[in-house]
Amino acid sequence: MEGIQLSVEKAGYRNSISIIKVGGYIDTTTSSELEHALNTLLKAGSYNIIIDLGNVDYVSSAGWGIFISEIKGIREKGGDLKLVRMIPEVYEVFELLEFHFILKAFETIDEAVKDFEKTLAAKGYEIAAPVSENEYKSLPAQPTSDPISKKAAANKTVETLQDKVQKIIREDPEAGTIQILKTLNSSAYGYEKPGWFALRKLLKQLDLDSKRKRLRFSTKG
DSSP: OOOEEEEEEEESGGGOEEEEEEEEEESTTTHHHHHHHHHHHHHTTOOEEEEEEEEEEEEOHHHHHHHHHHHHHHHHTTOEEEEEOOOHHHHHHHHHTTGGGTSEEESSHHHHHHHHHHHHHHTTOOOOOOOOHHHHHHSOOOOOOOHHHHHHHHHSOOOOHHHHHHHHHHHOTTOOHHHHHHHHTSGGGTTOOOOHHHHHHHHHHTTOOSHHHHHHHHTOO
């Protein structure tokens, strides 16, 4: 192992969000460095914090303890701490310890920033920006008035991501999250790429977040 690497960036409305990017591993020998970086931000009055764990291979109880011990004080100051980009192995421990009931986790930094900005908007801050040219080009085209096209669209059966996931589970109930993702990202399923976090969230909503549950589901008529 190579220890820990830390850097801090600013993002969001008036740079009000601090992002601590972490690399390496977080255990008893390295957690003090992360704690120091976090405390430096708090002393500076920065209470909207994102911890980017995308390059972290392992988090020990000492690492999780830093986040849990600080979250109450951060929220009392009107801020929050959000975790992003955890690899599957780290997220599984995070969920196993039931920390997802305490801390919000996101698949990307942008999602976490937007979640912070929703809170700012609710407090009365004007954070909306005009649509950029690139964003405008990415907007969906206006529907045509062609009645034939409308009729074809109405008759077309759209298979949702939920339908596809349930179909995969019926065919292979022992498939894990990674295998389901690989199957979704195939021509047979339209190269769906929901992301690991999004799929885990959907499986939980469908009550299919364990192999035992998926096996039981596959035996139903």
